[in-house]
Amino acid sequence: MTAITSVRGRRVWDSRGNPTLEVDVILEDGSLGRAIAPAGASRGTREAVDLRDGGSNLRGMDVAQALESINKTIAPELVGLSANNQSAVDDRLLELDPSPIKETLGGNAMVATSLAVLHAGAASAKKPLWRHVADLYDQTPSIPLPEIQIFGGGAHAGRRVDIQDFMIMVPGAQSFDEVLEITNEVYFAAGDIMASKGRLAGVADEGGWWPVFDSNEEALETLVKAIEKAGEKPGARVAISLDIAASEFGQNGKYRLALEDKAMDSAELIDLLGNWIDTYPIVSIEDPVGEDDTDGMIEFTKRFGERVQIIGDDYLVTNANLVEAANADRACNAVLIKVNQAGTVSEAVDAFAAAKKSDWGAIVSARSGETEDVSISHLATGLGCGQLKVGSFTRSERMVKWNECLRIQEQLGSGTFAAGSALKGTWWGKKH
CATH class of the missing domain: 3.30.390.10 (Enolase-like, N-terminal domain)
Structure with missing residues (x-):
């Protein structure tokens, strides 16, 4: 049948x-x-x-x-x-x-x-798709912790800033619904701050505010102010996540931040990001160096892997063999799972399984060109991977996925929300 x-x-x-x-x-x-x-x-x-x-x-x-x-x-x-x-x-x-x-x-x-x-x-x-996934791959389902864009950049915003995603996570929330409520406050607080400076210029591809800043770090400073304006203490319930997407502005260990007209090598970029980690409540960083910079990824993980989640996206392309090799090299400690990056569901699940075997984090992710399809909300839940990255808190192709998680939470129960357990190896997890 x-x-x-x-x-x-x-x-x-x-x-x-x-x-x-x-x-x-x-x-x-x-x-x-x-x-x-x-x-x-x-x-x-x-x-x-x-x-x-x-x-x-x-x-x-x-x-x-x-x-x-x-x-x-x-x-x-x-x-x-x-x-x-x-x-x-x-x-x-x-x-x-x-x-x-x-x-x-x-x-x-x-x-x-x-x-x-x-x-x-x-x-x-x-069966609902999440249950089918859980049964098919013998996983314990859970509602994932969202990673939500506030400012878009890089290839998603005409390269107006070099860093691709300035995001927040709310590991201190008690439910998925609470995450979305806090995100709403932070998102619109950020818009209010930009409007007060005469810099509100619409949204980027994934729905985050268009980045009208004079430097990459100004976006971080503004994000901290938005968290505070929303009534939250940065680093308490709410933390910051970045997608550097370094392959977009560098290769062969050489990088150029166009917004600041600044050239640097791998060591200098790592030092810059390290300073940001020391200064701001950053809990997760994706692709901190280019996909061809294995030495840089190993060094970054050596220096900061006990403090923050270090995600391989372009570096690992949802490939189980690359995850296994990176684990052997001690490069990264988490993988982004994009089914279309692999090509089939089975290959994506293999990459997830390789990450789980290595005791890594895993984040199921959308792409910048999205639709009303909600498959990834179910995949993230059914695999129990703990985290979901969809984009921002506006535009229906993003909200349909967040809203689907709310429906799934009603079926599973709020007690299955991953919350801060998804970040157990980071400074946030150790602190809480």
């Missing part, structure tokens, strides 16, 4: 107004699974390809080739396979495109299909 009878792809549109792919998977019992591929702007060189047509139509962003991959190549090969056997489905997808970065069929075609099969399996079992 769980055999796949039909796979159909269609072109839909993402939060940036660009084409993307949606896939419907129908099973023998009539169950339907549906999922949409997201798209990133800041992309690691080793992540799955977001296959685009190029040319002049739709600024080269059309997805006709990837759509053909689904309807002509993938669809007939999946008919008859069981949606209850996610690994077998994903293995078949990988046989159809064995290229390391999914450049033949397109990572966007593969991830939409893989996720749609996961949804179909849940629908057939008459």
Whole structure:
């Protein structure tokens, strides 16, 4: 009854107004699974390809080739396979495109299909997706701690500032709903501060305030003021998280902060970030150095790994082998899980499993080009990974994922909220 009878792809549109792919998977019992591929702007060189047509139509962003991959190549090969056997489905997808970065069929075609099969399996079992994920991968579900953008930067905001995300986390909250209430206060306090300075200029790709600052550190200073204006003590219930996305402004151990017209080497960048860690209540830093700067990542982890969460995104690209290698090198202590970065659900879960085996943190993440798809809210919950990064606290493609977590919390109960336990190895966790 769980055999796949039909796979159909269609072109839909993402939060940036660009084409993307949606896939419907129908099973023998009539169950339907549906999922949409997201798209990133800041992309690691080793992540799955977001296959685009190029040319002049739709600024080269059309997805006709990837759509053909689904309807002509993938669809007939999946008919008859069981949606209850996610690994077998994903293995078949990988046989159809064995290229390391999914450049033949397109990572966007593969991830939409893989996720749609996961949804179909849940629908057939008459389970919410989070429960299906937990059962399928033998995990204990929990409501994740959010990581929420207040100021967007880097590739998400025309590179107006070099640092990509200035975010907050609320590990001191008692429920997911409490996190969102506090975030609302901080987010709008930040907007009020910018408006009072005549610097309110709209929002970036992921919904955070557009960064009209004279330096990268001014954004940190303003974020601290916003936390205080919201009635919170920085470092108490609320802490700061950064996505440096250093590969976007450096390579070969050389970096340039364009906003400040400042060149530096890996050691100088590490010193700069270390000074920020000493000065501000920063609990998590993502991609502090470039994806090609292994020595820098090892040094950063050596110096600060006992104090903050150090996340590999472009550095690890949701790849289990890279997670294992980084653990052996003692580079990073957490991994960002982006299903479209890997290409299939099974590969993403393998990366999560490698992180868990290494006693690392794991953060399921959205992309800057998003949609109304809520798969990642369920993945983060079902895997019990403890953390979820979606973007900011505005725009429906972001809020739909936060709101889905509220619904899931009603099913699981507020006592399953990860809260500060997700940051147990950081200064915050040790303090509390």
